[in-house]
Amino acid sequence: MKKKIFLILCMCLCLLGMTACSETDPTTEDYNGYTYDDLQGLAQNTITTLLSLTDEDKMNYLAGGQETTVNLITRWDDACEDVGAYLGFGDFTITRSGKVLTAEQEVKFEERPVMVTFVYTYSTMELDDVNIDAVQTLGEKMSNAGMNTLMGIGTVFVILILISLIIYAFRIIPYITERKQSPVPEVKQVPVVKQMAAKEEKQDDLELAAVIAAAIAAASGTSADDFVVRSIKRR
Numbered sequence: 001m002k003k004k005i006f007l008i009l010c011m012c013l014c015l016l017g018m019t020a021c022s023e024t025d026p027t028t029e030d031y032n033g034y035t036y037d038d039l040q041g042l043a044q045n046t047i048t049t050l051l052s053l054t055d056e057d058k059m060n061y062l063a064g065g066q067e068t069t070v071n072l073i074t075r076w077d078d079a080c081e082d083v084g085a086y087l088g089f090g091d092f093t094i095t096r097s098g099k100v101l102t103a104e105q106e107v108k109f110e111e112r113p114v115m116v117t118f119v120y121t122y123s124t125m126e127l128d129d130v131n132i133d134a135v136q137t138l139g140e141k142m143s144n145a146g147m148n149t150l151m152g153i154g155t156v157f158v159i160l161i162l163i164s165l166i167i168y169a170f171r172i173i174p175y176i177t178e179r180k181q182s183p184v185p186e187v188k189q190v191p192v193v194k195q196m197a198a199k200e201e202k203q204d205d206l207e208l209a210a211v212i213a214a215a216i217a218a219a220s221g222t223s224a225d226d227f228v229v230r231s232i233k234r235r
Helices: 002-022 036-052 055-064 067-079 138-180 192-220
Strands: 086-097 100-109 114-121 126-134
Touching: 036 067, 036 086, 036 100, 036 114, 055 067, 067 126
Parallel strands: none
Antiparallel strands: 086 100, 100 114, 114 126
């Protein structure tokens, strides 16, 4: 049992020693031909140039239409709006993640700091992008988080209300469709009584014609077959 505990302690000490050895000073590392001071100098020189630009200079650069310069000046103006007077440079950090190396330079102002992030492709050390963001205070972060939470909850309730209305609409649709259906036209049928009356009237006319023909034949002494009744007019 004691030997097992001793081995575990030795393994823990070895891991701690390896971790301590792997943590090197970033100021002494080589970044594909660039030192810590080189990258820091490039970042601070770029920021100093942006700070020294006048409105006329900015208009000239923007009129030039170069995409990288236009994006840099536009982002700088947006981030430095309402931050107060310039105080100086803050911390500078370098982070490498795979094929990308980022260098972050903090710029201090009266109201809030501004973080300028330079993104490099590590294999060529070419500058890909520059991000400039004003650092939010704790109160602003909490306020934004609260607004996002309220928007999320509100969205969920709106969707639930819409689903409820759709489900309720399924109950009303059958009644609406029944009302909109056109009525079935009624087939007009000749009453049976009228048909029977017309048939009886026709039979009466035939009998009357036979009686008239027999009377004429008796009066004239001839046969009833020699007479043909064409029509009977009632008065």
